[in-house]
Amino acid sequence: MVRANRPGVFAIGYLAAVLLLLYAPVVVIVLFSFADSPRLSLPIEGLTLDWYRNAFDNPLMGVAVRNSLILAVVSAVGCGTLGAAFAFGIVKMKRARLRGALLGASLLPAVVPLLVIGISLAVFFSALGLHQSLRNAAFGHILVCLPFVILTMNARLETFDFSVLEAARDLGASPFRAFRDITFPLIRPSILGAGLLAAALSLDEFVVTWFNIGSQQTLPVLVWGLMRRGIDPSINAVASVLMITMVALVIGSSLYGRRRR
Structure with a gap:
């Protein structure tokens, strides 16, 4: 036994x-983000919220949070729209080989090292005469997050019943009305879930952001800059808030992705 x-x-x-x-x-x-001592050592003698107050009293923190939220929203909306449209088009293709090739090509940004993507985008935007900015970083975030949204939407649409669309067309519904009244309500939870996943990935993105954002900052870029001066508990506080936010977004993405109308 x-x-x-x-x-x-x-x-x-x-x-x-x-x-x-x-x-x-x-x-x-x-x-350690709650430890009352500035030294990162055990045992912890007491707990405090001062490090959270110190972190968000930094004027640079407000700008970084705003930029991170802008990029997260842009990534969620852009990736949700483009990813759903791309996945819907792939699923409707009848040629399995072409469908597989397009799906594989769309997932390449998830395989290519982020360092290569960041440098390539920086060179590309420089050749176009576009200086480093939040706009360039937004394009990079969409490119990095899009493969995961496409993969999520493709898995959902593989079980989509296209016969309901054919029935709607037979009853006289226009393509737009069929999409508005049937397709979109059915796939809306998956689009919202994929968008939340894109937002979570965007909040954590550093490499592509650093090469393309220029003098502006996001939370990961600011944390990296602060760590170059040394590690103190306020950095742990920022990292904890960022981690909790990402976990909440991922949980929300999972819950929305599982919903069925």
């Missing part, structure tokens, strides 16, 4: 070790 249970014990131990490796740094960041 003991021998029979050994594989299960080893599997649980291995799983616990992997989870500890993944989440221990996150727990440490959150824990």
